[in-house]
Amino acid sequence: MHSNEVASTGWDRVGVAVAGLGSMGLGMAASLLRAGADVTGYDPDPNKREDFAALGGKVAVSSVEASRGATLVVSVVVDAGQTEALLFGDEGIATVMAEDGVFISCATMAPDRARRMAARLEATGRHYLDAPVSGGARRAADGSLTILASGTEQAFARAAPALDAMSATLHRLGEAPGEAAAFKMVNQLLAGVHIAAASEAIAFAAREGLDLHRVYEVITASAGNSWMFENRVPHILDGDYRPLSAVDIFVKDLGIVLDMGRASSFPAPLASAALQLFIMTSAAGMGRDDDSSVARLYARIAGLDLSL
Template structure:
């Protein structure tokens, strides 16, 4: 595989499938580092945004992966990942020998293992590599990547991993391990967001100064990364989706399915999932996940700040 080495003239060719908030940032980071990046997305606005940054885009999936050493898939879920690989326009049979597919979608570990087995049977490499860190860190090349796969998959993916992430955790030699780590992260993230939204809305119901609540809690033992990150959205009354409610409808649903299969109780996940479902049902599914605070406010009559 070609590698990016200063002065050699060789540049890794990378295809990024999915140019949403995360994929766009990841593509931008790799392009900035000197990798040869081609993007693909079914949404015209995403394509235009990448073009405006000087990026190259492909008209079809198979065009995107032609000649690529690395394909980074940043789609929403397992179903989309399977369609990218094995659907009518799937890329599995279009990728060149020895290339690697980096799967960043959050999914059930069993599905990750199944996709990897089918893909690797074609003589290609599959790296199970879910991501964490948000769009801002993606754009800076500072993601956390929870990866598992064969040593060959890691070696083939290294040029992209090195410039997309501040931390790459190598968690095992088989697909599915990275996915399982990501689901533990999502369990905590989803519950912490729900707790943060419950707390700030309860503070509003008490008539407290919410800016002062934020100041005090972020300096106290009750703080969490999610409280510190999401409550400012509530204080600004701005629910522009940086991470949507529907993400946690999906992810906590996966956690609950995994737990049920293992006969493992997850009562906090179950309670949080019901709140995300209620927010989605109330029309907030595509809004920021801090919209749980709005749901609590609607249920209780608490008054939250308005935008502006």
């Protein structure tokens, strides 16, 4: 059953904490609330805590307070470093969440980092579910994310109501944490290259003097289309670079791809070229803007106006 059909009784004696209430975490927490979960949210930004409170959620003033006794902790922080600090830092939650509880790790990270954190957490008797997500803020808000997950059968069983509430598609990718992280990095390689290609293509069309709205109409119905072209080009045409997914996210993620490739002597020239475009865009002051800002970099270089 999907989130809107989960009976509230399915959450009896299941406390849920959500750590990280940004554009993704807020939507995921809201989806859990709609499904009937008892959710406590935490974010270091008080404005984000207020946003969650406005939706009817409970908020805590620390991750420890939010997670104390929680059966499920959904971590929607930025990266492996923040995930490790959340679990094992000076105010780490590893030993305050419920015994036999499940930590659902949604950050994109290198597989070896996920494996090391899982082993450390599981030594305390808790479970680590490697569960990076895909789909963006809009799908987080309506509970239709794609979740790539790996972990033990017990972790999946205990986390099932939350996974169902937050996703339209759940891929179970094995019993070992790190497997899902590896799948996510394949996705991020493609996503980053596709954003860079879409940005280059729409700027190229502008250089040719084409009607960019017509270009969008034609390409989205042609073989050259991609999900990223279809999703990101409207941001470019509207001149709206509010960060649904920031440039610096792909600086991080494609950097991980290149690190993984280097460690295994695997060449990744397309990912490398895309990474350089994201780095240049970030260096130009757009790191916290929407990742479609790569097109703005092209526009600045070529003296183009893309929001026509």
